[in-house]
Amino acid sequence: MRHRYSILFFPLHVIVDFLSLNTAFVGAYFIKFQQLEAVFQPPYTSLWVLFNVVWLAEILVLKPYIYPRQLFKAYHLIKKLLILMAIHIAIISVYWVAVKGYYYSREHLFITYILFTGLAAAFRIGSVLFLQEYRARGYNNRRYVIVGYGKLAASIQSFYDTHPEMGFRFHGYFDQPSADNKGILRGGYDDLYACIESDGIDCVYCCMPYIDNGRMKTIVENAENVDYQVKLLVDFRGFLARGASVEYHDFLPVLSLSSQMLADFQVNTLKRSFDILFSMAALGLGLPLFLILAAITRFTSKGPIFYAQERIGQEGKPFKIYKFRSMYVNSEKSGPVLSGGLLDARITPWGRFMRSTRLDEVPQFYNVLIGDMSVVGPRPERQYFIDQIVEIAPEYRSLLKVKPGITSIGQIKYGYAANIDEMVQRLRYDLLYPKRRSFLFDMWIIAQTLRVMAQGRGK
The missing domain is CATH 3.40.50.720 (NAD(P)-binding Rossmann-like Domain)
Structure with a gap:
């Protein structure tokens, strides 16, 4: 008969776990009280029986000893053991409170679970090592x-x-x-x-x-x-790398292919929650500073305090971006023109300071709050310049799959761009973001942005 010994694995695990459980219960009692007489008498006999009944119920309901060979690894076995232990502890705790069993020693219970975990884990690790060597020698194939x-x-x-x-x-x-x-x-x-x-x-x-x-x-x-x-x-390897997912139409599995590589629910949910909290904190706590910036902007040059401009956001959706005005009024009356850096004659003296410290970007926290932007993400551009960028670097379209941000890798490493070629160079940095996007990476970009602002190195 093929694999004649495989059928023994299940009962062997059950027997060893029950032996470990009972050995741990009695051994812990001896360690705590230095004697064994009372463990065979009420009320400890009731607790002892319950320990075994609960473990048996877990085996019958959860079937913890059924797993494919590919998962017969120490990590998976220990993980499943810890889950069983957590359920067992929870049930015993409920029983202890329900019967007001304060006469049971908590130290005894603690030592019991420590011993049981050690014995059961040792058996599982030993089983894995033995079977791996046994199978590597050509047996149990x-x-x-x-x-x-x-x-x-x-x-x-x-x-x-x-x-x-x-x-x-x-x-x-x-x-x-x-x-x-x-x-x-x-x-x-x-x-x-x-x-x-x-x-x-x-x-x-x-x-x-x-x-x-x-x-x-x-x-x-x-x-x-x-x-x-x-x-x-x-x-599925090529598809899964592109963000495919499996859907079920009744019993029929359907592979869903999407070009939206970054539609990861957990990342997006955490990122949006952070954006809302961070922008509310920035707008609330920074209100006195914003009022000062607004006043200085208003009185250092003629024109409105804020500057609004249409930009292209996620999935090509246009929106109005808001900044503190850093240029003289009607600077683009002849058509869209990129900034020539801090030496651009269209920038006001106060505007140069705000740009070097990135303070002109502060009103964009309102864009973040209403969902047009994120705190961290590729900088949004105007359609006029996007059309020119795409002719040189078609990969720019991938950045439209994520929400634009106030700060980005490109803003930290490169800064403002004065022409299309510089925008393409900055693009090389921003293209790294969709591949590495994570909450911790966002925190790193924010920290680097604060350093740039403090040093006045924005350009």
Whole structure:
């Protein structure tokens, strides 16, 4: 009989865990009280029985000893053990409060769980090490074949060849013979079932790119009679790297491909929550400073305090961006012109100071609060300049997939751009953001921005 010892793994785990639990309970009592008589008498017998009943219930309900070979690793086993322990502790705690069992020693309970965790974890680690070595020596194997030959098929064979501790042994490729697979196949589709019966094959991997649905259906239907597993190999690697997700239409899995690489719910939720809190704090706590900046802007040059301009935001949606005015009025009456840096004659003396310290950007916290922008993100540009940038660097379009920000890597490393070529150079920095975006990375960019502001190095 194949794998005649595998059936023993489940009862062995159960027996060892119960032995560990009871040894820990009695051993902890001895460590605490230096005697064992009372542990066999009420009220400790009731608690002892409950310990075992709760653990048995967890085994029956959660089935913690059922796992595939690929997950038979110390990390997964210890993690599952800790989950079981947490549930066990919670139930015993509820019982302790319900019966007002203050006569039970808390130190005894604490030592019991420490001992049990140590014993159970030691057994699991020992089991992993033993089985890995046992399987690497050629015992307790699972025999598999691959139907459909190609790069994907070769990759699964390579994976198991480099992990002999998993105990998977390769028994050949099966496919329609051709010039590409000559000398590689063990046989064609008609030879597959004879191999399964003669070699006692446990698992048949079907490579979806290289096998048609009709043949795969036959393989699946035959599995019920011959007793082997069928596993499908689908090459999602290129899609998953582009932000694909799996949806379920009733029982039918559907792979959803999206160009929105950064539609990660957790990151976006955390980022938006931070944006709201940070912008509210900045606008609230910085109000006295903003009033001073507004007054100085108003009295140092003629014109409005704020400057509003249309920019392009996420997914190409236009919005109005707000700044403290740093240029003389009507500086662009002849058409859109990029700033020539701090020496640009259109910039007011006070505007040069605000630009070097980035204080002119402060009103954009209002844009953040209403959702047009984020605190951290690529700088938004006007459509007029975007059209010119895209002609030189088409990859700029990827930046429109994320929300623009007040500060960015490009603003820190490069600063303001005076022409299209400089905008493209700054773009090289900003293109790093979508690939590395995270909450901690945002914090680093904000810290660097504050340093630039304090040093007055904005340009």
